[in-house]
Amino acid sequence: MELRSDTSARLSFFMLTLSTVILECGGFSGPIVNSFPYGRKPAQVPLGGVRRQAAVRVQMSWRLPKGYRREDVAGGDMDPSFASILGNRLGIIASLVNNGSCVLDVGTDHGYLPIALMKSGKALKVIASDKNILPLDNARQSLERINDEALEQLELRLGDGLAVLSCGEVDTVTVSGVGGKVISEILFGAEGDAGEVSERRRVQDYGVRRVVLQPTGSISTLRKDLLMNGWEIVDEIINSEAGWIYITMVAEWRTNENQGENNISAERMLVGPHLLRRASNSAAEKILLREWIKHQLRHFKSRRDGMRMSSEDV
Numbered sequence: 001m002e003l004r005s006d007t008s009a010r011l012s013f014f015m016l017t018l019s020t021v022i023l024e025c026g027g028f029s030g031p032i033v034n035s036f037p038y039g040r041k042p043a044q045v046p047l048g049g050v051r052r053q054a055a056v057r058v059q060m061s062w063r064l065p066k067g068y069r070r071e072d073v074a075g076g077d078m079d080p081s082f083a084s085i086l087g088n089r090l091g092i093i094a095s096l097v098n099n100g101s102c103v104l105d106v107g108t109d110h111g112y113l114p115i116a117l118m119k120s121g122k123a124l125k126v127i128a129s130d131k132n133i134l135p136l137d138n139a140r141q142s143l144e145r146i147n148d149e150a151l152e153q154l155e156l157r158l159g160d161g162l163a164v165l166s167c168g169e170v171d172t173v174t175v176s177g178v179g180g181k182v183i184s185e186i187l188f189g190a191e192g193d194a195g196e197v198s199e200r201r202r203v204q205d206y207g208v209r210r211v212v213l214q215p216t217g218s219i220s221t222l223r224k225d226l227l228m229n230g231w232e233i234v235d236e237i238i239n240s241e242a243g244w245i246y247i248t249m250v251a252e253w254r255t256n257e258n259q260g261e262n263n264i265s266a267e268r269m270l271v272g273p274h275l276l277r278r279a280s281n282s283a284a285e286k287i288l289l290r291e292w293i294k295h296q297l298r299h300f301k302s303r304r305d306g307m308r309m310s311s312e313d314v
C-alpha cells in the first residue's frame with residue numbers, strides 16, 4: 001500500500017513537471033481528435049511499393065495550424081535525400097549517423113536503414129543484425145532486390161544485441177523500433193545482471209562511441225541509463241511520419257566520471273533538454289513536443305487513476 005501511494009505521488013510529480021513544461025512550450029495547440037497510448041500494432045506505410053514499418057507508439061491525431069503541412073514536420077536536421085528514400089522516421093536516424101562511420105544496426109528487420117547508409121556512401125561499413133531469422137531474411141530479400149555493388153560492405157548477422165559484434169568493428173550503433181528498456185538491455189545488459197557488472201560488456205567496451213536510438217517507449221528510462229553509464233545525450237529530435245511522433249536521440253561516449261542519478265533532474269529525464277531547446281526555435285517541433293507531452297500526461301493520469309481505483313478495491 002505504501003509502495004502504491006509512493007508511486008502515485010511520483011506520477012503526480014511527473015504530471016506536474018510535464019504541465020510546467022507544456023506551459024513553457026507555449027505556441028500552437030491543435031485539437032486532439034483521438035489518441036491511444038503506446039499502441040502495439042505497427043503502422044504499415046506504403047512507400048513506392050516497399051513496405052515500411054513504423055513502430056513508434058505515440059499516435060498523433062491533431063490538426064496542424066494553418067500554413068503547416070504534414071510533410072513540414074520533419075524536425076531536426078533531416079537530410080532531404082534520406083527523407084525521400086526512407087521517410088522521416090528512418091531518415092532522421094540516417095541523417096544523424098556521421099559520415100565515414102562503421103555502423104551496427106541492431107534489430108534491422110527489413111534492412112532499409114543499413115542499405116540507405118551504404119548506398120549513400122555515408123557509412124564505410126554496415127552490419128545489419130537481428131535476433132530473429134525471419135526479420136533477417138527480410139533484410140536479405142531487400143539486399144537481393146536491390147543487388148548493388150555498393151552493398152558489398154553490408155553484412156547480415158543473426159544474433160542477440162551486441163553478441164554479433166567483435167571489439168573495434170564499428171564506432172556507431174543504431175537501434176530503432178523497440179522500447180527504451182530493450183534498447184537499454186542491448187546497450188548495457190539485462191536487468192538483474194547487477195552482480196556481474198564488471199564482467200558484462202557494455203556498448204562502449206566494443207569501441208562504440210556514438211549511438212543513434214529511436215525508442216518506441218520508456219524514453220526517460222533510456223535517458224537515465226545512458227547518463228548513468230557515462231554517455232552524454234548530445235541531441236534529441238522529435239519528428240513525425242504518417243501521423244506518428246518519433247523521438248530520436250544521439251548519445252556519445254564520454255566517461256563514467258561525474259555521472260549519476262543524483263545529477264539528473266526529473267525534468268531532464270522526462271522531457272530532455274534538447275527537445276525543449278529545439279522546440280523554442282522551431283514552431284514545428286514545438287507543436288510535436290506539446291502533443292507528445294499531452295500524451296504523456298494522459299498516460300500518467302490513467303496509470304495514477306488506475307492505481308487509485310485498485311487501492312479502493314482492496
Ligand SMILES: C[S@@+](CC[C@H](N)C(=O)[O-])C[C@H]1O[C@@H](n2cnc3c(N)ncnc32)[C@H](O)[C@@H]1O
Nearest residue numbers: 055106107108109130131132135160161176177
Ligand atoms: C519493429 S522491428 C524494427 C525494425 C527497424 N529497426 C525499424 O526501426 O524499422 C524490431 C526488430 O528488432 C529485433 N530485435 C528485438 N530485440 C532484439 C535484440 N535484443 N537483438 C537483436 N534484434 C532484436 C526484432 O526481431 C525485430 O526484427
